[in-house]
Amino acid sequence: MDANNIERPDEQGATPVVMDIHDISPQQLAMLGVQQIAYVKPVVVNGTTAYAIHAADGTPMAIAGERDAALAAIVQHEMAPALVH
Numbered sequence: 001m002d003a004n005n006i007e008r009p010d011e012q013g014a015t016p017v018v019m020d021i022h023d024i025s026p027q028q029l030a031m032l033g034v035q036q037i038a039y040v041k042p043v044v045v046n047g048t049t050a051y052a053i054h055a056a057d058g059t060p061m062a063i064a065g066e067r068d069a070a071l072a073a074i075v076q077h078e079m080a081p082a083l084v085h
Contacts, residue, residue, distance in 0.1 A: 038077075040070045041084040 037056040042049055045063060051070040053062040064070035074081040 036079055037082055038074045038079045039082040039084050040064075040067060040074070042067075 035055075038061065039054050039056070040051050041054070043052045043063070044050070048065075051064045051067045052060060053064065053070050053074060054060055062070075062073060064073060071081045
């Protein structure tokens, strides 16, 4: 596989399908990593700093009081954390 191709499971999840990244739609691009990556960003809730957890597509998932707790929650759910500053 070269750098311009990505693998994704087929609709049944059994066989990987190779896609050329030059042919990917904006909707497909937005869905890459949605189930594998979550990001954490600081927010203010009732005057106190908290940490919002969002799916890769921006969907809010949770709020934690501490950054480390937010990161641990992401890892516990078998996702990769990313920080947004």
